Amino acid sequence: MNELIAVAAITVLAVISPGPDFAMVTRTSYAYGRRHGLLAALGIACGVQVHVCYAVFGIALIITHSPLLFLAMKLLGAGYLLYLGYKSLTSTSALSIDAASGPALSNRQAFAQGFLTNALNPKTMLFVVAVYSQVVQAGSSWASSLGYGLFMSAAHWLWFSLVAVFISAPGVRQRLLARQRMLDRVIGSALIGLGLWVLWPEFAQEVMAGVGV
Secondary structure (H helix, E strand, O other), rough: OHHHHHHHHHHHHHHHHHHHHHHHHHHHHHHHOOOHHHHHHHHHHHHHHHHHHHHHHOOOHHHHHOOHHHHHHHHHHHHHHHHHHHHOOOOOOOOOHHHHHOOOOOOHHHHHHHHHHHHHHHHHHHHHHHHHHHHHHHHHHHHHHHHHHHHHHHHHHHHHHHHHHHHHOOOHHHHHHOHHHHHHHHHHHHHHHHHHHHHHHHHHHHHHHOOOO
16 A cells, blocks of 8 residues: 555656646647647557556666667657757747637647657656656566556546646637747747756766766
């Protein structure tokens, strides 16, 4: 029971903390509406399972102990965040609450954005690995280990679905769309900042090594 409470508390705190998932769901919801926001939330929940597979099957331990593999994952994750940020910063489309007047975004694209934003986020990977390696006991059954993973996905899905429902409410969405250009730049800057933050430890380490510190 103590193990379950610890996993639940850590997961809830990690889910509600602002990050790439929150920024991406927020923009998708106000730009394209509730359906796309909910699909992005579902994509995030499915992306969590990628990290759960790493942890349960021990692949994450290999990645975190292999500088080259972990660097590759960091570059992929940071690159995707930078891409999303650039797309948001350079967006010139004037959206309205009428979905037909906005640029097309398919259901598959909305889901894929959510999935990739989470699946390529090394911070989420480290969070999941930390939970399994520090909280979940070594003797835990496969059923409980997989159950914890499903709980993490469910928590992500529930939270970001609530975010999507709130942001896409007609009154809220209309106000956000009226300030679309400013919000696009704020969210784009936040995504780019998060992408650079993912890369910063590696860059700082290289600089320190270069100056012989």
